[in-house]
Structures are given as C-alpha cells and as structure tokens.
Amino acid sequence: xxxxxxxxxxxxxxxxxxxxxxxxxxxxxxxxxxxxxxxxxxxxxxxxxxxxxxxxxxxxxxxxxxxxxxxxxxxxxxxxxxxxxxxxxxxxxxxxxxxxxxxxxxxxxxxxxxxxxxxxxxxxxxxxxxxxxxxxxxxxxxxxxxxxxxxxxxxxxxxxxxxxxxxxxxxxxxxx
Amino acid sequence: xxxxxxxxxxxxxxxxxxxxxxxxxxxxxxxxxxxxxxxxxxxxxxxxxxxxxxxxxxxxxxxxxxxxxxxxxxxxxxxxxxxxxxxxxxxxxxxxxxxxxxxxxxxxxxxxxxxxxxxxxxxxxxxxxxxxxxxxxxxxxxxxxxxxxxxxxxxxxxxxxxxxxxxxxxxxxxxxxxxxxxxxxxxxxxxxxxxxxxxxxxxxxxxxxxxxxxxxxxxxxxxxxxxxxxxxxxxxxxxxxxxxxxxxxxxxxxxxxxxxxxxxxxxxxxxxxxxxxxxxxxxxxxxxxxxxxxxxxxxxxxxxxxxxxxxxxxxxxxxxxxxxxxxxxxxxxxxxxxxxxxxxxxxxxxxxxxxxxxxxxxxxxxxxxxxxxxxxxxxxxxxxxxxxxxxxxxxxxxxxxxxxxxxxxxxxxxxxxxxxxxxxxxxxxxxxxxx
Numbered sequence: 388x389x390x391x392x393x394x395x396x397x398x399x400x401x402x403x404x405x406x407x408x409x410x411x412x413x414x415x416x417x418x419x420x421x422x423x424x425x426x427x428x429x430x431x432x433x434x435x436x437x438x439x440x441x442x443x444x445x446x447x448x449x450x451x452x453x454x455x456x457x458x459x460x461x462x463x464x465x466x467x468x469x470x471x472x473x474x475x476x477x478x479x480x481x482x483x484x485x486x487x488x489x490x491x492x493x494x495x496x497x498x499x500x501x502x503x504x505x506x507x508x509x510x511x512x513x514x515x516x517x518x519x520x521x522x523x524x525x526x527x528x529x530x531x532x533x534x535x536x537x538x539x540x541x542x543x544x545x546x547x548x549x550x551x552x553x554x555x556x557x558x559x560x561x562x563x
Numbered sequence: 564x565x566x567x568x569x570x571x572x573x574x575x576x577x578x579x580x581x582x583x584x585x586x587x588x589x590x591x592x593x594x595x596x597x598x599x600x601x602x603x604x605x606x607x608x609x610x611x612x613x614x615x616x617x618x619x620x621x622x623x624x625x626x627x628x629x630x631x632x633x634x635x636x637x638x639x640x641x642x643x644x645x646x647x648x649x650x651x652x653x654x655x656x657x658x659x660x661x662x663x664x665x666x667x668x669x670x671x672x673x674x675x676x677x678x679x680x681x682x683x684x685x686x687x688x689x690x691x692x693x694x695x696x697x698x699x700x701x702x703x704x705x706x707x708x709x710x711x712x713x714x715x716x717x718x719x720x721x722x723x724x725x726x727x728x729x730x731x732x733x734x735x736x737x738x739x740x741x742x743x744x745x746x747x748x749x750x751x752x753x754x755x756x757x758x759x760x761x762x763x764x765x766x767x768x769x770x771x772x773x774x775x776x777x778x779x780x781x782x783x784x785x786x787x788x789x790x791x792x793x794x795x796x797x798x799x800x801x802x803x804x805x806x807x808x809x810x811x812x813x814x815x816x817x818x819x820x821x822x823x824x825x826x827x828x829x830x831x832x833x834x835x836x837x838x839x840x841x842x843x844x845x846x847x848x849x850x851x852x853x854x855x856x857x858x859x860x861x862x863x864x865x866x867x868x869x870x871x872x873x874x875x876x877x878x879x880x881x882x883x884x885x886x887x888x889x890x891x892x893x894x895x896x897x898x899x900x901x902x903x904x905x906x907x908x909x910x911x912x913x914x915x916x917x918x919x920x921x922x923x924x925x926x927x928x929x930x931x932x933x934x935x936x937x938x939x940x941x942x943x944x945x946x947x948x949x950x951x952x953x954x955x956x957x958x959x960x961x962x963x964x965x966x967x968x969x970x971x972x973x974x975x976x977x978x979x980x981x982x983x984x985x986x987x988x989x990x991x992x993x994x995x996x997x998x
Contacts, residue, residue, distance in 0.1 A: 464878075499943065500918075500923060500943065501879075501900065501902065501916075501918070501923060502859065502872070502879075502902045502903040502916050502945055502946070503770055503771070503945060503946070503990070504770070504771060504814055504815045504828065504858045504859045504872075504903070505856065505858055505859065505872055505874075505879055505902050505903070507770075507791065507812055507814055507835075507858075508812065508828075508830075508835040508856040508858050509856070511811065511812055511830055511835065512856070533811065534789070534790045535790075535791070535811075535812055536768070536786070537770075539768035539770065539786065540768065546942075546943065546961060546964070
C-alpha cells in the first residue's frame with residue numbers, strides 16, 4: 388500500500404471513530420489528534436496534553452482519552468457532575484496538578500430556557516463544580532479561572548433537547 | 564396606456580414605495596392579536612396633507628396603531644366612514660353616531676417651510692357633539708412620528724384618565740450572524756420599534772439594558788472583555804464608564820428610582836449575591852447573603868425595597884427585601900420556577916417569568932391580592948418590562964425560529980409583535996417617561 392493510500396485509510400479510520408464518538412454522551416473534542424485516535428500507542432510520550440505539550444510516559448492511554456475531552460455536560464437545572472463528567476474533571480485535575488505552571492479557564496454555560504441572568508448564575512455554578520474537583524485534587528485555585536456565559540454562547544441553536552443538552556456544558560480551556 | 568392611467572400608476576408606485584419600510588429602520592411591526600372587542604370605539608380620520616408628503620409617514624396609522632396596541636380602544640375601519648372631516652367645523656355628528664363610534668379624531672398637516680410643518684388635531688365627543696381637546700404643533704418633518712405619539716398620549720389620557728406611554732423609548736439587543744461571527748447591537752428605538760439608534764456595536768454578547776430614571780443613561784452588561792462587566796453609558800454623547808468588573812459575574816444592573824444607586828449582581832464573594840453601588844460615593848453594600856443564587860434585583864417604585872429572584876428554597880422564586888437587605892419575604896408560591904420580577908410604577912403589579920408545563924411565559928401578580936394572571940401562551944418568553952404607565956408589558960419571545968419582541972396589554976387582551984429584518988432581537992427595556 389503506498390503512502391497516499393495509508394494516509395487515506397488512517398484518515399477514514401479516524402473519521403469513523405470521531406463520528407461514532409459523537410453518538411456517545413461524552414464527545415471527543417474537535418481538537419483531538421485525528422492521527423492518534425483509535426490507533427494504539429505504547430504510551431512512550433508521543434501523546435500530547437491539552438496544553439499542546441507532550442504528556443510524558445506516566446500518562447496512560449485512558450487518561451489521554453479523558454483529557455482529550457474538554458467539555459463536560461449537565462442535566463437540566465443541575466449543577467452536579469455525573470460519573471462521566473466526574474471522570475473527565477478528575478483527569479484534567481490530575482494533569483493540572485502534575486503541571487503546576489499550567490493555567491486553566493473553566494467556561495460555564497446553560498441552555499436557553501429560563502431567564503438570562505439566572506442562567507448566568509447557573510453557568511457559573513457548573514464551572515465551579517468542575518473547579519471544586521480540581522482544587523480537591525491539589526490544583527492551586529490561582530491557576531483556575533471561572534467564567535460564565537450563561538445562555539449567551541450556545542453551540543447548538545435548536546429549540547429542543549437535542550440542542551439544549553449540548554449547551555448545558557462547561558468548557559475546559561487551556562491558555563497556550 | 565392613457566396618460567391619466569400612467570399618472571395614476573406613477574402615483575400608486577410613489578405611495579407604495581413611500582410605505583415600504585426603509586431598510587435603515589430595520590423594524591417591521593406585524594400582527595395585532597385582539598381579544599374580545601370591548602375597547603372604546605374611536606374613529607381616526609386620515610389627517611389632510613397640504614404640501615409635499617413625507618415618505619413613510621402616516622400620522623393616522625401611528626395614532627391608530629398606538630391606541631389599538633394599548634388594548635383600550637377599538638378603531639372603526641375607514642371604509643365605514645360616511646365623511647372625511649379635517650377639523651371640528653366640518654364634522655357632521657349624525658354621520659358618526661350612525662357608525663357607532665364614541666369618539667372622533669380629526670386633523671391636518673400643512674407644510675410651512677422647506678422642512679417645517681404645522682400639525683393640528685381635535686378630539687370630538689360624538690354623543691355630546693363637542694370638542695374635548697385639540698392642539699397644534701409647529702415642527703420639523705423629522706418630528707412627525709414623535710408628534711403622532713404625543714397625540715396618542717393626549718387622546719389616551721383624556722379618554723382613560725391614565726397617562727399614555729406612546730411617546731417613550733425602548734432599548735433592546737439585536738444579534739446578527741456575519742462572516743466574522745455574531746454581531747451584537749444595543750439599540751434604542753421609539754416605543755413602536757421605529758427609528759432605531761445604535762448605542763453600542765460589539766462582537767461579544769450584551770445583556771440586561773437598564774434605563775436610568777431620567778432616561779438619559781443606560782446600564783448594561785457587556786462581554787467585550789471576554790467576561791461579564793457592567794457599564795453605564797450616557798445616551799447624548801455615548802460616553803461610558805465601567806462600573807463593575809469584579810472577579811466572577813457582574814450583571815443585572817438596576818438604577819434606583821431616585822437615580823443615585825445601582826443594584827447589581829456579583830459573585831466576587833464566592834456566590835451570586837445582590838449588591839448596591841452608591842453612584843455618588845462609589846461605596847458598595849452587600850444586600851443578600853445565603854447559599855442560593857440571588858439575582859435579577861428590581862427596585863420598588865418608592866425606592867424602599869427591591870424584588871429579586873432567589874433559589875434559596877431550592878428553585879428560583881421571587882422575594883422582596885428592604886433597601887438594606889433586611890426583611891426578606893417570599894412572594895411566589897405557585898409553580899417551581901418564578902423569576903425576573905419587575906414592579907409597575909404605581910406599585911400595584913409585578914410582572915415575571917413563570918414556568919408551567921415546561922413553558923416559560925409572562926405572568927402578572929396583583930401585589931395586593933397576590934392573584935396571578937398568565938399573559939402569554941408562548942414557549943420561551945423572557946425579560947418582561949412594564950411601560951411607565953404599567954398598562955403594557957414588553958417582552959422577548961421566539962416566533963418562527965427567530966427572536967422577536969412582543970407587547971401585551973397588562974390585562975392580556977391585545978398583543979403585538981415587533982420583528983427585526985436582520986437577526987434576532989432580545990432583552991427589551993421600556994424607558995421611563997421622557998422629559
């Protein structure tokens with residue numbers, strides 16, 4: 388198989404994994420390395436953390452997968468982390484506590500239902516839930532910034548649950 | 564085609580093009596939904612024109628739309644008119660009694676200079692056969708719409724005993740998608756949505772515009788620095804000042820009725836709480852202190868207290884407190900979500916957003932009897948704002964997948980939608996009376 392065909396095959400495989408991943412509750416972030424997804428590595432430091440730097444060989448593939456997820460989702464009216472969200476938050480917390488110079492921004496959001504100002508507060512509480520996990524696992528509060536956008540920055544604009552559930556989220560952002 | 568027919572066609576085209584909405588105005592008023600016709604019957608005769616007609620202006624249409632929108636009047640269709648008088652002397656009262664109108668408005672517009680006009684009107688009592696009131700104005704052509712609103716206010720007050728709110732302004736936020744992303748505009752327009760002026764143009768969200776009691780300033784929340792901050796901007800020259808940029812949320816600004824203080828929400832102390840900023844001394848006083856979300860402060864018209872939204876009992880409900888934060892009292896007990904309260908200027912009514920069966924609608928509470936009336940039956944209503952006479956409520960809602968504004972009379976009888984040509988509109992705030 389020549390190089391072009393190999394490349395096409397890898398891209399197709401990666402595309403299939405990303406598409407199937409979209410159906411799951413936890414979505415892989417757009418920024419996940421297409422080349423690494425679905426391709427096993429030996430964890431020898433070829434994987435990259437969310438800040439763009441190599442992870443280092445103590446990081447497992449599973450942790451890297453969780454770290455690749457930079458969105459955490461919430462039930463309606465809720466600011467609590469479910470088990471999946473908790474796992475993602477803990478993965479990022481682990482990463483951050485091992486990289487004490489790295490700063491993170493937690494952006495909280497809400498779906499469009501209800502009043503805007505109340506949703507601004509709700510978004511902040513969601514981001515704070517994630518921040519609380521970070522601090523509990525040793526991340527310095529000075530490295531965490533919590534910002535709420537309420538319902539002002541939706542990612543999906545439909546007026547039904549298929550859009551609303553995508554908007555009820557906290558985005559974990561690393562400054563580069 | 565005969566010459567006379569061509570002239571007629573040309574005249575029709577000119578009139579039609581004059582009636583077309585100027586794209587710069589970007590507002591189209593559509594659909595007045597009426598309940599049972601129990602309003603005061605009134606006939607408004609098209610004012611006579613003398614001189615060059617000003618394109619797009621029809622004072623009669625503005626007056627008719629104003630009075631109908633209030634829910635208190637039913638205007639008699641022009642097709643029923645048996646005569647077209649333009650002043651009191653020309654009126655034959657029996658012709659008006661025949662078509663069962665209680666009142667009659669007649670008037671004339673006369674060009675007096677290159678851009679100046681004289682406007683006269685009279686309001687007649689058809690039963691008694693006399694003139695109730697009449698005024699004349701000498702104005703620039705740019706003020707014709709304002710004068711129409713002034714005339715509506717005079718008619719409204721004469722016939723209902725209440726002050727009219729047609730010669731007022733509304734502030735709101737529009738959102739438009741452009742190639743560079745979303746574009747947010749904070750705009751101020753006439754109470755019927757016409758003649759919008761852009762106050763602020765931003766690529767980041769804008770929220771919660773709030774009028775100062777002298778109607779000269781707007782406070783608002785801007786995300787232009789990538790997080791929420793409160794600004795106060797003077798409308799006359801656009802000069803503005805950032806007044807709250809604490810850590811966390813800075814939002815929900817509300818001027819006190821005497822204009823000296825600004826209530827607002829901050830999470831700087833670890834939780835969303837309500838604070839008051841003294842605009843003279845810049846001292847800040849904290850009003851709420853509990854584990855729930857406290858937000859959406861709105862002053863009582865006597866300035867001695869505020870209503871606000873709090874989740875301290877588990878879900879958002881509406882509470883009242885004194886101006887120093889003491890004496891907290893819960894006001895809403897029905898339903899699991901009541902928020903965004905606002906009290907009418909006479910202190911009698913409180914408008915809010917209530918959730919029922921998953922739908923968010925505008926409701927009004929009589930503060931004395933505590934009785935609640937639902938005003939709308941739409942799904943995603945937000946940001947209700949009273950007219951300064953407490954008789955109409957402006958709010959944001961969704962229609963045909965677009966954000967629109969709607970005005971409903973506070974008895975729920977009449978509703979009118981204001982839709983913008985580009986993008987969505989949201990976050991309306993009705994101005995106080997203009998001085």
